[in-house]
Amino acid sequence: MGKTVRFHEYGGPEVLRLEEVEAGEPGPGELLIGVEAIGVNRAEVLFRAGHYIEPVEGFPARLGAEAAGVVEAVGPGVTGFAAGDPVSVVPAFSMNGYGVYAEHALVPARAVLHRPEGLGPVEGAAVWMPYLTAYGALVELGGLRAGDAVVLTAASSSVGLAAIRVARRVGAVPIATTRTAAKREALLAAGAAAVIVTGEEDVVDRVRALTAGRGAALVFDAVAGPGVVDLARVVAPGGTLFLYGAVSGEPTPYPGFELGMPALNMRTYTVHEITTDPERLRRAEAFVRSGLESGAFRPAVDRVFALEDIAEAHRYMEAGNQVGKIVVTVGG
Structure with a gap:
């Protein structure tokens, strides 16, 4: 017992x-x-x-x-x-x-x-869960590469912090968002290239400015709800908007038609896509272990x-x- x-x-x-x-x-x-x-x-x-x-x-x-x-x-x-x-x-x-x-x-x-x-x-x-989740979406499925920008919502969560470090590990540029300025310094200390305080700043304008107008190759969103319309505006052509959570609790529209049918990929994602596939899990485990051994991950x-x-x-x-x-x- x-x-x-x-x-x-x-x-x-x-x-x-x-x-x-x-x-x-x-x-x-x-x-x-x-x-x-x-x-x-x-x-x-x-x-x-x-x-x-x-x-x-x-x-x-x-x-x-x-x-x-x-x-x-x-x-x-x-x-x-x-x-x-x-x-x-x-x-x-x-x-x-x-x-x-x-x-x-x-x-x-x-x-x-x-x-x-x-x-x-x-x-x-x-x-494991934070790094497997972040690796799976950003690297295994999203193909994040050096120089790419990635927008991370709810960035102070364990997955958000791991995603910052995963992005840095592959040479990408992690842009973190948070509701208030209270967590800004913690996110910068974790490795965020920039922090957007959504209660004070316009996400679309800031991302476009930070990426010289190119937009983000990936958006990794834990919030969902009506905010996906603005997030979709900052996805670079051919990029992907990953939805891995629904913290907002509100209905989530598909913004493609509203925005004029851009070349937007929008998909849901859970860590089970990685952990229930033996080959994907093998690669993910190797990636995370390497980061732990080098000190890049913690x-x-x-x-x-x-x-x-x-x-x-x-x-x-x-x-x-x-x-x-x-x-x-x-x-x-």
Whole structure:
């Protein structure tokens, strides 16, 4: 038996309960992980509230798709892992099937990566999802190249900060946007070439000025909603507007016709496009490991909570004031 976070109905953070649940033995293709730290993501907040891209299939429901820990048991047919291995779990499965908000968690082995030497549990729970997400859109799918400009919305999130560093890694020019000036210095310190404060500046004018009128090869947007019309205006011909979140909660138009049918690519994207494809995940892991080893990449942890304070961690996520990753530690 071990402590597991579950919820028995949709609702706010108050519906989260810490319950004693038997983890069970790993089946074919599975690992049993002793969880040491959990990466909290907006997907879990949306899943808990009933607003995620997939509904809960049955209550009580589990949460969590990103964690760091140690392998406790190896299921039939699994190779490359042994009890005692320090590992990280990456989002590569439905939370209707698995959940890592727990002291012990069963997970598919395909969603587990060996933790780089010297990377502790908190860092191991904070690094993979942001960098895999950013690499997947910008490099694997977007083909970002040296000299290209990329506009990053919600840039103070863990994914936004990772995207800044991924862009720098390939020689591109990351332009960060943020609602208020409070996070400007943190974004510049993270490597942003420029920061646009959307509450004070015109995004279209600033991007055009920063790119000498060329526009951005890519826009990586976590907000969606009506703001995509202005974002589409700054995409260079043939460029791509990636939508990987919908923080605004508002309907999202397709702006192509309104803007006169420009050569605009607009697509949705989730990290599962990378993590559920073995070859893409292999390339992404190599890219991120290389960045970690060189010092170009590092986990950005904003605040750490204890498992017993999981509801408070969700409230903090919903407040939206963090710069970087929210992590929950498990046990001593």
